[in-house]
Amino acid sequence: MRDITRRNFGRFYFEFLLSNPHMSPQEALARCVDAAQQIEQQFDESAKVQEVYETFMRTTNKNVGVLSLTEDPFNMPMWAHYGANYEGLVVGFDSDSDFFQPKPEEPSPCGELMNVIYTDTSPVVYVDPGKIDYPKEVFFTKATNWQYEKEWRVIKHLPQASHVSPGPGGKEIHLFDVPSQAVKEVIFGYRASADLREQVEQALNDRAPHVVKKQIKFVPGKDLQTFPC
Numbered sequence: 001m002r003d004i005t006r007r008n009f010g011r012f013y014f015e016f017l018l019s020n021p022h023m024s025p026q027e028a029l030a031r032c033v034d035a036a037q038q039i040e041q042q043f044d045e046s047a048k049v050q051e052v053y054e055t056f057m058r059t060t061n062k063n064v065g066v067l068s069l070t071e072d073p074f075n076m077p078m079w080a081h082y083g084a085n086y087e088g089l090v091v092g093f094d095s096d097s098d099f100f101q102p103k104p105e106e107p108s109p110c111g112e113l114m115n116v117i118y119t120d121t122s123p124v125v126y127v128d129p130g131k132i133d134y135p136k137e138v139f140f141t142k143a144t145n146w147q148y149e150k151e152w153r154v155i156k157h158l159p160q161a162s163h164v165s166p167g168p169g170g171k172e173i174h175l176f177d178v179p180s181q182a183v184k185e186v187i188f189g190y191r192a193s194a195d196l197r198e199q200v201e202q203a204l205n206d207r208a209p210h211v212v213k214k215q216i217k218f219v220p221g222k223d224l225q226t227f228p229c
Helices: 002-019 025-042 045-063 076-082 144-149 194-207
Strands: 064-070 089-093 151-157 163-166 172-175 183-188 212-219 223-228
Touching (some): 045 064, 076 223, 183 194
Parallel strands (some): 183 212
Antiparallel strands (some): 064 151, 089 183, 163 172, 212 223
């Protein structure tokens, strides 16, 4: 708050002096100093922190989307939580694909595939209220409780989405085109239905015949392994 009053003090003083020509410069200066001190004393730090946070969240939710990935297709909790308890599938991407490289028109650090840092120390960043500023630490830091996910992320600038459609709860779903060459393999869960496999395999045959199709299974003494379909 002191920085704000100091940055604006000169302009405020001269404007006050011009609007009160009968007042001496010394009296005008004294009144401006008194006003600045009152402003600083009335400053509510907690309210300002909340205001900045809410402004940042509104700006961020409107402009930023996160693609969350894992480096471990054999992770049992991930299959249970995100793979519909082995009824779903895993899409394996080529991390060297141009899809995971930042584009010149994207704000930094959008578009770049980066690993998540796991720490119980919350990041401290500077946020300029109302501006589209994406501090890397905000989007690539998680508590150590989530370390088992072995997560990598890409954040995307939502206004550049290829397609936007209505989603649940009034939220919009933003879709980005992924080049077929960026997909390397599809791994079906061992509980995946025949209908799901048929639909996915047909889509792959039509659009990405190079994609390797596998199925994950339990092997006694060796946990999870993949086998060709």
